[in-house]
Amino acid sequence: MGEAAASVTLVILGATGDLTRRLLVPAIYRLSALGRLPAGMTVVGYAMEAWDTAQFRQHLEDSLRQFVPGFDPAVWQQLAPRVQYRAGDLTPPRLAALAPLLPGPAAFYLALPPQLFAQAAEGLGAAGLADEAHGWRRLVVEKPFGWDLASAEALRVALHRRWQERQVFRIDHFLGKETSQNLLLFRLANRFLEPAWNAAYIRQVQITVAETLGVEGRWRYYDRAGALRDMLQNHLLQLFALVAMEPPARWDADLLHAHKAEVLEAVRAIPAGEVDRFAARGQYGAGRIGETAVPAYRAEPHIPPDSRTETFAAVKLYVDTGRWRGVPFYLRSGKRLTADYWEVAIEFRTVSPPLFGQPLRNWLVFHMRPGEDIDLLTWAKHPGLEPVPRPVVLSAPYKRAGEVEYSAYEQLLLDLLAGERAYFPRFDEVEAAWRILSPVLEAWQTGAPEIYPAGSAGPAAQDRILDPGHAWRPLGGA
Structure with missing residues (x-):
């Protein structure tokens, strides 16, 4: 810095x-x-x-x-x-x-x-x-940097009328989080990962941001935005880009932006007539968070009783590059779910043929909330006379005792003052993200989200977008 x-x-x-x-x-x-x-x-x-x-x-x-x-x-x-x-x-x-x-x-x-x-x-x-x-x-x-692709482009034109792009710093506080930055550094700094960071070895990627909170006083903004605009278009697609981008030749803000924009542009377009195969939405009904009864979204103060705003959104993306061709990336976020749980999880392909009776899944998981650590799910021999495997989790906490950690806004304010642009999205990243989700936004102008009970894992419709043999990871990481 x-x-x-x-x-x-x-x-x-x-x-x-x-x-x-x-x-x-x-x-x-x-x-x-x-x-x-x-x-x-x-x-x-x-x-x-x-x-x-x-x-x-x-x-x-x-x-x-x-x-x-x-x-x-x-x-x-x-x-x-x-x-x-x-x-x-x-x-x-x-x-x-x-x-x-x-x-x-x-x-x-x-x-x-x-x-x-x-x-x-x-x-x-x-x-x-x-x-x-x-x-x-x-x-x-x-954020929000516009409400759709057209308004994002109009905002960029308006900003550039008086300000050069190098002067504009777009805040996405997820990129200021220590664990987001650790995801990028861990991936780029460890040479052993690069040979396996592709479709030959990776089966799927899941990015989850689940919250137990409701709208919490943000009704004026949230009922217009919904989960797709509020979370997926910016925060989750930025995390996706950190996972899927090509490694830059050197640590340089412009190169990072270019590689993120490149992979966002490489996302396969969601067919307008097949949105239900690639995206799912829900809205929380009444239920319980822990021992506390909570109202339905439509019963929250100031929310219209006929609101069609989604409080849960999930999408499936494919990247049409040699590195990622055929690997599904699943992104989901929702409110009033069963747990506050954020993670980026990468599943590796199983050994073929399976030597021990069943496929043994390996996951590399970057936990962002509630814990901040990296887990690698591996397999080892169970003590005894037979070659029976059992799961072994290799876990590395992000922070050591006595180390100073900075909040997202603290980190980004320091970067702003120092002119470090790496963690501030560039306009082409923003517009590429809107372009990815435009077919979903268009399709969701009609119909209504599925109602799911508050305190649950979300709507059943999210399972519909999964490829055969895939399942969502439990909220809580079990």
């Missing part, structure tokens, strides 16, 4: 909103506590509320006390003087008033509703704030 400029300014547009108080400011606070912020860095909050800096600082302190376990007032007392606030809208004249606060390099974080991204980027550019005469300028955009 490179070093950030000492006098950098981080401007947060939408600084009084939920993203800022729940994720951004806690990340800034912890980086300050760890001594990782540039010495001269300042934070400028910008929003519509007619507050002064003292009110904004109090708002942030209240949020930190709520969301940061073990909040230390001494850390905040050191950080607070570096925080300022300005009130204003997204018009160029109001945004131009920020210029005196930006003596050098600056990053503009759009912690705004997605429908305002283009307006904010245009306003900042028209105000002259994208100009790099006094240091670099960067624009940070949160």
